[in-house]
Amino acid sequence: MYGGRRRIINARVANITEPLPGRLNCQFRNACWLGCPFGAYFSTQSSTLPAARATGRLVLRPWSIVTEVLYDRDRQRATGVQVMDALTEQVTEYSAPVIFLCASTLNSTWLLMRSKPSGDIT
Numbered sequence: 295m296y297g298g299r300r301r302i303i304n305a306r307v308a309n310i311t312e313p314l315p316g317r318l319n320c321q322f323r324n325a326c327w328l329g330c331p332f333g334a335y336f337s338t339q340s341s342t343l344p345a346a347r348a349t350g351r352l353v354l355r356p357w358s359i360v361t362e363v364l365y366d367r368d369r370q371r372a373t374g375v376q377v378m379d380a381l382t383e384q385v386t387e388y389s390a391p392v393i394f395l396c397a398s399t400l401n402s403t404w405l406l407m408r409s410k411p412s413g414d415i416t
């Protein structure tokens with residue numbers, strides 16, 4: 295498809311070209327490394343959190359550290375997460391039908407490796 299040449303996408307390219315509610319189109323000012331104050335490129339802060347807030351059902355839990363993805367061995371499904379409060383060290387479990395693990399490459403891998411019941415890792 296590319297004539298035998300390799301192509302890579304080495305940077306963000308999900309920049310909007312038309313304004314969306316709460317976001318402006320890309321201003322081409324090369325300030326992306328500052329976190330895009332215009333919300334023009336896709337990020338959690340400019341895209342998914344505002345969309346979640348618009349549902350009226352968003353709860354933000356700062357100082358929360360996910361320590362384990364809860365796993366139901368019988369159903370072979372993740373069922374929730376265990377969270378530790380960084381200030382109080384209180385541990386709470388949350389269940390959900392769908393879990394998005396977006397903790398970056400290394401921490402997502404770390405969480406998955408420590409969450410799988412011992413003996414199940416092959």
Ligand code: SF4
Nearest residue numbers: 320321324325326330
């Ligand atoms: S900071 Fe945002 S608006 Fe500015 S160039 Fe980067 S993506 Fe476009």
